Amino acid sequence: AQSVTQLDSQVPVFEEAPVELRCNYSSSVSVYLFWYVQYPNQGLQLLLKYLSGSTLVKGINGFEAEFNKSQTSFHLRKPSVHISDTAEYFCAGTTSNTGKLIFGQGTTLQVKP
Amino acid sequence: KAGVTQTPRYLIKTRGQQVTLSCSPISGHRSVSWYQQTPGQGLQFLFEYFSETQRNKGNFPGRFSGRQFSNSRSEMNVSTLELGDSALYLCASSLGQGSEAFFGQGTRLTVV
Numbered sequence: 001a002q003s004v005t006q007l008d009s010q011v012p013v014f015e016e017a018p019v020e021l022r023c024n025y026s027s028s029v030s031v032y033l034f035w036y037v038q039y040p041n042q043g044l045q046l047l048l049k050y051l052s053g054s055t056l057v058k059g060i061n062g063f064e065a066e067f068n069k070s071q072t073s074f075h076l077r078k079p080s081v082h083i084s085d086t087a088e089y090f091c092a093g094t095t096s097n098t099g100k101l102i103f104g105q106g107t108t109l110q111v112k113p
Numbered sequence: 114k115a116g117v118t119q120t121p122r123y124l125i126k127t128r129g130q131q132v133t134l135s136c137s138p139i140s141g142h143r144s145v146s147w148y149q150q151t152p153g154q155g156l157q158f159l160f161e162y163f164s165e166t167q168r169n170k171g172n173f174p175g176r177f178s179g180r181q182f183s184n185s186r187s188e189m190n191v192s193t194l195e196l197g198d199s200a201l202y203l204c205a206s207s208l209g210q211g212s213e214a215f216f217g218q219g220t221r222l223t224v225v
Contacts, residue, residue, distance in 0.1 A: 031211075032211060034214075036216070041221075042218060042219075043117075043119075043217050043218045044203065044205075044216040046214075046215065049213050051211065090156065092156075098161070098168070098210065099144045099146055099161045099163065099168065099169065099209065099210055099214070100146065100161055100169045100171070101146070101148075101156075101158065101205075101214060102158075103148075103155060103156040103157075104155075105155050106155060106156075
């Protein structure tokens with residue numbers, strides 16, 4: 001079955017510290033991978049995407065992710081977080097023959113001052 | 114370039130009623146997908162439309178239906194509302210398979 005798993009439901013971190021949000025996927029959804037962010041009472045905003053090519057993907061707001069095929073992972077990283085990064089983060093995947101996104105359960109990033 | 118627009122933003126309905134939600138995609142996008150978001154189940158795929166045809170369907174009862182018009186605007190309908198249908202309904206549009214999806218702000222449906 002197709003699945004995307006986010007390994008942490010909550011990640012507390014202090015401001016200006018680095019952070020990693022973990023995501024694993026099943027091989028059947030590995031073709032295209034995405035990270036989205038959701039602020040309270042908002043829709044989802046695309047942070048970055050992996051479609052093909054370089055395995056290190058850079059996104060908006062200083063975020064980046066690395067596609068690792070051997071470990072079936074697509075972890076999201078930021079070297080220094082800000083209070084404004086506090087939000088819910090979703091990892092998602094899809095295959096080439098469908099527009100259906102499979103989402104992980106979400107990770108709440110809590111940035112503390 | 115305007116983003117994905119969903120109307121209304123908030124809706125309160127009574128059990129047993131029906132509801133129609135609307136989604137206007139980004140200009141030029143022919144694929145529209147719908148998702149249900151709840152605290153317990155997370156983000157779940159409802160269906161996808163492409164050029165007025167339903168291309169994919171999630172695992173939801175037949176009370177949930179949708180359609181897409183020739184201008185790519187889409188509507189979803191939920192009949193015989195249940196309390197468990199209370200959720201944030203999100204619409205996303207894209208150019209098609211293999212391209213990123215852009216989401217609207219969502220419609221918050223509360224069933225009482």
